[in-house]
Amino acid sequence: MRIALFITCVNDTLFPDTGRAVVRLLERLGHEVVFPAEQTCCGQMHYNTGYRRPAAKLAVRFVKTFDNADAVVVPSASCAAMVRDNYPRLGATGSRLSRKMADLGPRVYDLTEFLVDVLKVTDVGAYFPHKVVYHPTCHGLRFLGLEDRPYQLLRAVRGLELLELPGATECCGFGGTFSVKNGDVSAAMGFDKARHVTGTGAEVLCAVDNSCLMHIGGTLSRQRSGIRIAHIAEILASTEKEYAHT
Amino acid sequence: MSATFLGLPPFPEAAREAVGDSQTRHNLHKATHTIRGKRDAVVGELGDDWQRLRSAGEQVKTHTLRHLDHYLEQLEESVRRAGGTVHWAADAAEANEIVTRLVRETGEQEVVKVKSMATQEIELNNALEAAGITAYETDLAELIVQLGEDLPSHILVPAIHLARSQIREIFLDQMSEWGVPAPPGLTDDPKALAEAARVHLRELFLRAKVAVSGANFAVADSGTLVVLESEGNGRMCLTLPETLISVVGIEKIVPTWSDLEVFMQLLPRSSTGERMNPYTSTWTGVTPGDGPQNFHLVLLDNGRTDVLADTVGRQALRCIRCSACLNICPVYERTGGHAYGSVYPGPIGAILTPQLQGMSSEADRTLPYASSLCGACYDVCPVAIDIPEVLVHLREQVASSPGHLGEKAVMAGADAVFGSPKALDAVQRAAGLAGGNVPRHLPGMAGKWTDTRDVPDVPGESFRRWWNEREEER
Numbered sequence: 047m048r049i050a051l052f053i054t055c056v057n058d059t060l061f062p063d064t065g066r067a068v069v070r071l072l073e074r075l076g077h078e079v080v081f082p083a084e085q086t087c088c089g090q091m092h093y094n095t096g097y098r099r100p101a102a103k104l105a106v107r108f109v110k111t112f113d114n115a116d117a118v119v120v121p122s123a124s125c126a127a128m129v130r131d132n133y134p135r136l137g138a139t140g141s142r143l144s145r146k147m148a149d150l151g152p153r154v155y156d157l158t159e160f161l162v163d164v165l166k167v168t169d170v171g172a173y174f175p176h177k178v179v180y181h182p183t184c185h186g187l188r189f190l191g192l193e194d195r196p197y198q199l200l201r202a203v204r205g206l207e208l209l210e211l212p213g214a215t216e217c218c219g220f221g222g223t224f225s226v227k228n229g230d231v232s233a234a235m236g237f238d239k240a241r242h243v244t245g246t247g248a249e250v251l252c253a254v255d256n257s258c259l260m261h262i263g264g265t266l267s268r269q270r271s272g273i274r275i276a277h278i279a280e281i282l283a284s285t286e287k288e289y290a291h292t
Numbered sequence: 293m294s295a296t297f298l299g300l301p302p303f304p305e306a307a308r309e310a311v312g313d314s315q316t317r318h319n320l321h322k323a324t325h326t327i328r329g330k331r332d333a334v335v336g337e338l339g340d341d342w343q344r345l346r347s348a349g350e351q352v353k354t355h356t357l358r359h360l361d362h363y364l365e366q367l368e369e370s371v372r373r374a375g376g377t378v379h380w381a382a383d384a385a386e387a388n389e390i391v392t393r394l395v396r397e398t399g400e401q402e403v404v405k406v407k408s409m410a411t412q413e414i415e416l417n418n419a420l421e422a423a424g425i426t427a428y429e430t431d432l433a434e435l436i437v438q439l440g441e442d443l444p445s446h447i448l449v450p451a452i453h454l455a456r457s458q459i460r461e462i463f464l465d466q467m468s469e470w471g472v473p474a475p476p477g478l479t480d481d482p483k484a485l486a487e488a489a490r491v492h493l494r495e496l497f498l499r500a501k502v503a504v505s506g507a508n509f510a511v512a513d514s515g516t517l518v519v520l521e522s523e524g525n526g527r528m529c530l531t532l533p534e535t536l537i538s539v540v541g542i543e544k545i546v547p548t549w550s551d552l553e554v555f556m557q558l559l560p561r562s563s564t565g566e567r568m569n570p571y572t573s574t575w576t577g578v579t580p581g582d583g584p585q586n587f588h589l590v591l592l593d594n595g596r597t598d599v600l601a602d603t604v605g606r607q608a609l610r611c612i613r614c615s616a617c618l619n620i621c622p623v624y625e626r627t628g629g630h631a632y633g634s635v636y637p638g639p640i641g642a643i644l645t646p647q648l649q650g651m652s653s654e655a656d657r658t659l660p661y662a663s664s665l666c667g668a669c670y671d672v673c674p675v676a677i678d679i680p681e682v683l684v685h686l687r688e689q690v691a692s693s694p695g696h697l698g699e700k701a702v703m704a705g706a707d708a709v710f711g712s713p714k715a716l717d718a719v720q721r722a723a724g725l726a727g728g729n730v731p732r733h734l735p736g737m738a739g740k741w742t743d744t745r746d747v748p749d750v751p752g753e754s755f756r757r758w759w760n761e762r763e764e765e766r
Binding site: 053055057058059060061062063065066069081083084085086087089091092093094095096097098100103104107135184185188189215216217219220221222223224225226227228229230231232233234235236237260261263264265267268 | 303304307308312622623627660661663666671681686687692704707709710711713716738740741743746750751756758
């Protein structure tokens with residue numbers, strides 16, 4: 047299958063390892079990955095902060111860039127939700143643009159959804175000998191409805207010990223510009239999330255959104271907790287071969 | 293003078309104070325998590341039926357709001373036919389004038405009150421006080437707030453921010469100022485506190501000639517008003533006095549009596565986490581020889597028709613004031629209700645207050661941003677109000693208003709960078725060259741991040757550069 051990767055601006059700039067992991071993983075599973083060069087950002091930050099027009103411009107760019115793709119895989123639940131839930135609201139009702147957006151939406155997948163629902167695979171042949179805790183991000187949990195897909199994938203990883211995160215369904219407090227507009231509340235939420243993570247005894251915190259991980263990870267790092275963050279793609283891409291080399 | 297929400301600071305400022313208050317944080321965490329647990333259990337036991345009930349509730353409300361002109365006239369006619377008098381109030385000032393005049397006409401100087409959001413919204417108690425009329429709150433939590441000269445911080449549990457020991461202090465200090473004093477050896481045992489309130493209130497119930505209430509629902513075809521409550525104090529007010537004045541928002545209508553069957557399931561399960569609330573009182577106009585012999589219904593607009601004109605925002609009028617969105621909200625849990633500067637706190641307040649009273653003040657303009665858009669409120673809302681959608685809609689109104697120059701500059705900058713892959717690449721390269729030299733403490737708005745969190749190092753190579761190099765090698 048030919049899969050178009052939408053890397054997202056945050057991953058492209060700050061977490062290229064996640065992108066490399068997605069490519070490695072999908073190619074290992076026997077698929078072709080393409081990276082349409084015209085892509086930039088989905089416009090979520092603009093949209094969520096109330097800047098509709100620039101968000102709509104980025105939505106148009108996204109539609110133009112990915113219009114012909116059979117499947118668009120996004121290693122970010124929140125960006126996938128932006129495209130699927132919010133793009134149709136950006137075009138005028140009944141316009142050609144809103145029809146195109148509504149048409150493209152169902153072909154846009156979060157990575158874990160794509161693996162489980164489209165490729166029908168839960169054991170991706172990964173090896174990751176660590177204690178891991180999974181934080182279900184709000185967009186994965188409540189907007190995309192990923193349910194237990196990420197857990198299915200993680201449980202099939204050899205060597206991985208999956209620990210339970212108390213208060214898992216509660217928001218970490220990132221919320222895009224919320225993290226600075228309401229920095230104090232955001233930090234209070236992040237502290238509580240970090241406390242729950244630390245309490246599990248995990249070595250690695252993983253999620254389907256690097257932006258949330260950047261917030262929780264930034265808090266864990268400030269607390270010198272020793273816990274590292276990893277996008278779920280990096281865990282799923284990891285194999286025994288790589289561990290043998292290190 | 294009673295406390296007022298007027299002139300409170302903008303949300304982020306008020307929230308900073310609140311998140312630092314350890315006692316309040318503890319009280320709120322405990323209370324919201326207890327109610328959450330109860331709600332989850334009684335909603336969960338209904339299985340798929342819950343979503344069907346929720347959808348029915350949404351549809352009844354949406355239909356009623358679409359034909360509100362018709363149902364309002366029908367309600368007016370039904371109430372008149374049943375012996376009540378109907379008054380129309382365009383705003384808070386008019387509603388307060390009407391109620392004050394009606395109380396004066398009875399010759400009484402005091403009223404007992406049933407817990408009511410509408411009368412809190414219009415700050416009726418302050419208006420009555422200015423006219424020399426004392427309003428006694430009889431809901432236990434409202435009584436605590438009133439005695440403590442405090443402000444309500446929750447729709448259902450106005451004193452949620454207080455611990456038992458604080459309530460004991462308030463009772464001991466203040467009850468004697470208003471009537472029967474608290475017993476000298478009062479402990480903070482819930483039973484003892486409730487007994488002190490019972491004795492204090494009983495005198496008022498037996499004395500009062502006038503009661504003021506709101507209503508959870510107003511049935512258009514029968515003219516019946518409905519109040520759901522837990523304590524029975526509301527029923528005392530609704531049955532013992534000679535005159536009853538009910539102030540009801542125009543969105544509280546349901547078309548028929550049988551529509552109530554949906555809401556009698558949705559409301560208690562969502563609010564107190566009970567299958568059924570202990571007291572449900574209904575009254576239809578006046579019944580000779582039974583209950584109040586003078587009944588006045590004051591129908592309150594106070595911004596509601598403006599909200600109705602907004603095709604995205606109008607869904608907020610479906611709200612049945614259950615508080616499930618407050619109890620689930622991670623922001624509310626950490627800030628409490630006072631930070632929202634309104635009688636309507638939490639997620640519903642963040643969309644209702646700016647719509648009802650407009651966003652002319654800086655404080656009001658911060659409310660739509662008082663959310664991480666986590667979506668938990670929409671999930672639990674029994675009438676499926678898409679609160680995140682309305683928050684974003686209101687943010688668009690704020691962003692298109694004057695001011696916020698710093699933020700607009702940032703957004704315009706991002707707009708330019710994301711406008712072309714080349715511009716994005718250039719920025720990524722510059723940031724990558726700075727690499728590990730990102731300062732630990734950033735200036736300006738970004739400082740809000742680095743105050744509490746570390747920033748990740750910017751990698752030397754973006755994903756797109758790596759991809760392009762890989763393609764060239766192939």
